[in-house]
Amino acid sequence: MxxxxxxxxxxxxxxxxxxxxxxxxxxxxxxxxxxxxxxxxxxxxxxxxxxxxxxxxxxxxxxxxxxxxxxxxxxxxxxxxxxxxxxxxxxxxxxxxxxxxxxxxxxxxxxxxxxxxxxxxxxxxxxxxxxxxxxxxxxxxxxxxxxxxxxxxxxxxxxxxxxxxxxxxxxxxxxxxxxxSYLRSDNFFIKKVIRDSIAIKLGKLDKLVVGNLDVKRxxxxxxxxxxxxxxxxxxxxxxxxxxCSGQSVLLRDIVEYIFEKLNLNKSLIIENQDFFRPNEINEIYGNNIKAKKKLDWQYNFSFFDVLDILVDEETRSLKLIHDSQNITNK
Known part of the structure; x- marks a missing residue:
């Protein structure tokens, strides 16, 4: 062992x-x-x-x-x-x-x-x-x-x-x-967007406030x-x-995809310059060929496939919490 x-x-x-x-x-x-x-x-x-x-x-x-x-x-x-x-x-x-x-x-x-x-x-x-x-x-x-x-x-x-x-x-x-992943801390972009978007769907928030969406990651x-x-x-x-995945995705496309998946109005997406970083990278993506060849590491996800997994997992988790609270309140 x-x-x-x-x-x-x-x-x-x-x-x-x-x-x-x-x-x-x-x-x-x-x-x-x-x-x-x-x-x-x-x-x-x-x-x-x-x-x-x-x-x-x-x-x-x-x-x-x-x-x-x-x-x-x-x-x-x-x-x-x-x-x-x-x-x-x-x-x-x-x-x-x-x-x-x-x-x-x-x-x-x-x-x-x-x-x-x-x-x-x-x-x-x-x-x-x-x-x-x-x-x-x-x-x-x-x-x-x-x-x-x-x-x-x-x-x-x-x-x-x-x-x-x-x-x-x-x-x-x-x-x-x-x-x-679902286990990502709440202060990271993707997790925050998914949680806040679901909160809008549940009527607990009235808008999604984000920073610069015109960057690619x-x-x-x-x-x-x-x-x-x-x-x-x-x-x-x-x-x-x-x-890495070897592809870059525009943050705006990610947010809009989540909103479409949850059937939310895109006018509720608000960009706030207070959340912009002092020094920003416009686009970044990597080459994963060495890892795939030398490590025999397989990766074939598109990030929109990953978003489907994350939104569904987050929704299930919040529903379980909501149902548990209702049982406790009764």
Missing amino acids: KTAIITGISGQDGSYLAKLLLEKNYKVIGTIRSYRCINNKNLKYLGIEKDIILEELDLLDMANVIRIIQKYKPNEIYNLAAQSSVGLSFDQPLGTFSFNTTSVNNLLESIRLFNPSTKLYQASSSEMYGRVKHMPITLETPMHPVSPYGVSKMASYFMITTYRESYNLFACNGILFNHE DFGYAPKYVEAMWKILQSEEADDFII
């Missing part, structure tokens, strides 16, 4: 990855920042909360990182913990950079010193590339991040490659483009993307991979 540590296990990717690893007969250790504020809702939703060992871990404290590596001697570590909101990174640039870089440095150095056979997966991001001159984005595309979050992820990306090349560690970057489905994470660490040699 292999042992894997997942930092940031309570998030969207950590929860789906934990489920996948359990199905593959791993012993799964999930790290959280504090026992006092455990958020198990995603693990409970997937029915796996009792199958995971939770450990409190401060990734900014190297002694703490060393302790957990020595305790479990993991075969694999998946580092998914980060300050991952691009918008929030403009409000908290120093905190974002400090956490997203120091946490990775502490993991790398602890592995190098105390368990160099451990394989490390680092959750990198398409935001590292920022504003590019040519698309699709490949590993050879020059990086030009336009957010504090993107800058922090770029620094960690190069630290991973430096430790791999200098110390022969099995350390890999998975450069994931936007990927969505490469969106995918999270449960399929975590398969690629696992496959990356099963490779014969450590390497970096872009995980």
